[in-house]
Amino acid sequence: MTSIKETMKRKLDVTTFLSKVEKPARYIGGEKNSIIKNPDDQDLIFGFAFPDIYEIGMSYMGMQILYNIVNDREGISCERIFAPGIDMEEIMRKNNFPLFTLENKIPLAELDILGFTLQYEMSFTNILNMLELGGLPLKSSDRDESHPLVIAGGSCAFNPEPLANFIDAFIIGDGEEALVQVLEEYKNHKKSGGSKESFLKCASKTSDLGVYVPKFYNEIYNDDGTIKSYEKTYEEANDVIEKAIIKDIDQVDFPENPIVPLIETVHDRAVVETFRGCTRGCRFCQAGIIYRPIRERSKNRIIEIAKNQLRSTGHDELSILSLSTSDYSCFEPLATELMDYCKKENVSLSLPSLRLDTFSFNVLEQIQGYKKSGLTFAPEAGTQRLRDVINKGITEDDIFEAVSQAIELGWRTVKLYFMIGLPTETYEDLDGIADIARKIMEIHRESGRGGRFNVTVSVSNFVPKAHTPFQWVGQDTVESFRDKHRYLQEKLRIKGVKFNYHDDGVSVIEGILARGDRRICDLLLEAHKLGCKFDGWSEHFSKEKWDKAAKNAGIDSSFFAQRSRHENEVLPWDKIHSGVTREFLWKEWKRAEEGIITWDCRYGCVGCGVNRKVECKWGGIYANDNN
Ligand code: SF4
Incomplete structure (x- = not known):
């Protein structure tokens, strides 16, 4: 790929290749509501890169949010880039043709800023592949002033170290204001003749911007391989990086004219975010910590956005987005109003992850698309003991009562989601998974309704994540996961029950990758050299290649995956502050070990610490209902 850059021109002609690829629409752009600005009139061109294929990236609402906000700025254009399909x-590669933006077909190397969104660790090798396809040196240290500034943000940026050698700067936290500020400041900086280096220095010492510049921090290791400390290479860089935070999400734009893809994507529908954050405190959940505190969009604004989106896109489905639909404080009036509107407009309404109480069943009965389709529960663990360990506020009674109600109403399928390999798990907890499935089949039999009825049990493998109470625990080995899959396969030989599990x-x-430090950059580089890409897709994942990559990079996988960390160990992400204190997370881990639950903090603040940085008005708002 060394000669790619030599063939670059400002606007590439991609048409010659289109007839030879499986889905040409992935590469042509020009969809309804896409924004094409004249690049020659812009002060700054920002390439927003999603490290997976078009159909997945276009279903990610965060991209549409930032696309609109950035394109609203004078003199700045935002153009999309996706990972090309294998074909x-x-x-x-054969034609030495560089990766390009969808809007103006600009090669990556000619952008001012290239920004990756990091939603899933298993897309990291795609980032390296995309840099290479764009003709850019992979390592920041090998890029110079002629190359675009390469930035990244998103949930995986909360542990940026595995990508630290490849990315010039990470934006930590909410992107709506911080990204625009970074782009504006870089634009002004470039205009006044400033260098990339001087910009990075400036950004790294600005508090509240949430910018982390990895090259200004080195990891120093102990003899046992753990991190001893960080050494700053630029004295003025912030000691800790506080996440950027939108205080009032009603005050930031949400797309009312989202792009309408030309081909089917994972989610073809209008989507409105109702609130950001979560108060439930599931101990395995990173999103529940890093997006705190709860910030709600007003009901009227949600409805206005929904109507405008449906009008401007022609979609026939509307969905709402949050970490827990029913937790929206005005959920019942919102759902009622949306249902009425959708019915009138013949639009189907999708309300994911509802708490299954009577109101929700009434809603489910009324809305199109849901009626008598699969009922979904995520108990996550098979026994109450383990559900208390992970602080999953759901009991077997909740499940069985909801299932009985659903069967009465004519539902024929129940889907159950569990995790295996959770801290303190024993084989009794796995037996519990089979017991729940068996009991649900029994409830159906006893209901006397007859007919076909199915339960699907889907099991994922627990992955400890940074910034959670389980960030200190060791993960199961591949062998242990396999034994548990085999065990469950036997236990779930129950008529009417289907069993799925993850690789x-x-x-x-x-x-x-989720808890790695900077040494993991070498692993990623080796994996990339061996051709790893699209690793989250089972048909592309190669364990053999990753094992070989670990060997080549001298990485002991068990050190990063299976090792438990001690209380005072310096963690690679310690300098990144989510707002939730380390003390709170440790306290939660200790409560988990003892199986003590912590209540949803809407019933009373439990002291996570996020309110030190930003007003959190949710602690105890339901205090009067707490009975
Ligand atoms: S500060 Fe209190 S109420 Fe707010 S998110 Fe944290 S625990 Fe919940």
């Missing part, structure tokens, strides 16, 4: 990549090899690599 397109082959053609590009154990993928989960262990995800575990290494």
